[in-house]
Amino acid sequence: MALLVPTFAAAQPARVVVARSDSPAATFCARPGNGNVFTVLPDKADLFAGDMIVSLPGGTLSSKSGAITLKSLADFNAKSSLPILETALSLAESNEADLDLTLDRGRVDITNTKASGSATVRVRFWGESWKIVLDSPQSRVAVELCGRWMAGSRFKPAEPDSDPKKLPCPAASLVFLVLNGSASVNVGTTSLGMKAPPGPAELVWNSLLGVRLQAQKLEKVPEWADRDTVLSADGKKVAAACEKFRMARAADPAKALDTFLTSSDPVELRVALVALGTLDDVDRLGKTLVAKTAEEWDYGITVLRHWLGHCPGQDQRLYKMLTSRGGYTANEAQVIMQLLFGFSPEDAAAPETYEVLIDYLAHEKPGIRNLAVWHLARLVPQAKSIPFKPGGTAEDVEEWLAAWKKLIPGGQLPPADQKRVEFHHERR
Secondary structure (H helix, E strand, O other): OOEEEEEEOOOOOOOOEEEEEOOOOOOEEEEOOOOOEEEEOOOOOEEEOOOEEEEOOOOEEEEOOOOEEEEEOOOOOOOOOOOOOOEEEEEEOOOOOOEEEEEEEEEEEEEEOOOOOOEEEEEEEOOEEEEEEEOOOOOEEEEEEEEEOOOOOOOOOOOOOOOHHHOOOOEEEEEEEEEEOEEEEEEOOEEEEEEOOOEEEEEEEEOOOEEOOOOEEEOOOOHHHOOOOOOOHHHHHHHHHHHHHHHHHHHOHHHHHHHHHOOOOHHHHHHHHHHHHHOOOHHHHHHHHHOOOHHHHHHHHHHHHHHHOOOOOHHHHHHHHHHHOOOOOHHHHHHHHHHHHOOOHHHHOOHHHHHHHHHHOOOOOHHHHHHHHHHHHHHOHHHHHOOOOOOOOHHHHHHHHHHHHHHOOOOOOOOOOOOOOOOOOOOO
16 A cells, blocks of 8 residues: 655655656655555655656656656646546656656656757656657657456456466556647657647547557647636645645645545545545545445545556455455455456347346445446436435345346346447446
8 A cells, every 4th residue: 555655755866866846845745666665755856757647737847958848737627538637757867869768657748948959858657668759849749558457357366476477467558749839759660750739739549459550640739738728616625635635735734635535525635536546545535435425435436446446456456455454255356357347339239248247236235236336326326316325225236136126127127218339438
């Protein structure tokens, strides 16, 4: 479990400084490459090679040379095709690039801030290594990366002698956009020239198919990537909650997290739950499976599913946590993992899926009951007519079970005009 230490980081001369924070205190947290503790960073903090750096939306850093500015951004209006919740990255010392970046997840905008000439960035992700040359000052690109388990994936515990590289893993998707000016991208032995809209501005990659070595022409910058897009009312609430959390975390990190986790404001609660996933606090995040409030339970499951897609091996890590200290047997933990993976369209078209989910409503473990309802509510819109409380009593369980069996009798599907397929990428 990763912890959030309620102190600001101290400089460590033995390590190599490769960038500097340009953001207020508590915008960034960092964890040494060989450590498991995240530390809240002060304003203007040095950023070290090899550290895992996580950022609140708006976090800005400059390369040591000053040639590159990188900014972490969020899709507050929920317009992006990828469900980005947070940004995490690490930096490396480099002799051939102005900034050497490994993007773990999230969205970053990268700008050439030289007075003249081109600037070079090495972007690494999921075994890929792209060289990006920003042709002139103020040339700007966006890189957005997200990993998720495909709906319908099947969980299987790893054998003790299993090769981690051969185990099933989540799928990752990346979008690369030129937002201003022009840039060239070296993918393997191929170099692509790209320009901001209207021009060949977009390149898409995923871990299953790789990249199509042809930039897609866009007439304008997509709304999700346009910094000048006016925030919706909901977007403004999320942005305000993130800034409020930053300020509270700058004063007292541990208290800020506890305060937001118990907040009656659902937006503040969501910010805290995302923070748990960002800071790798899987034990505390896993407890949302048996949360007592509907808001924490519902969004906590979304964040936990997102956490599973951070990188290969997260599924096995959560499974071990559930069986070693979560109070679940091996069989129960496998059920939870499978429910977290979700269902494919084929699963949603099978009566057996609904029979199993309804049967799980009577399971003795609240975590399994809660996950079953979470899926039923997404597969069958009529679920809204069946009230549910994550911490319901035995009488509540009997009532829910009877209502669901009446709605979907054994061996049948939900009414054809009501059933819907659960999408792989949930939104907020």
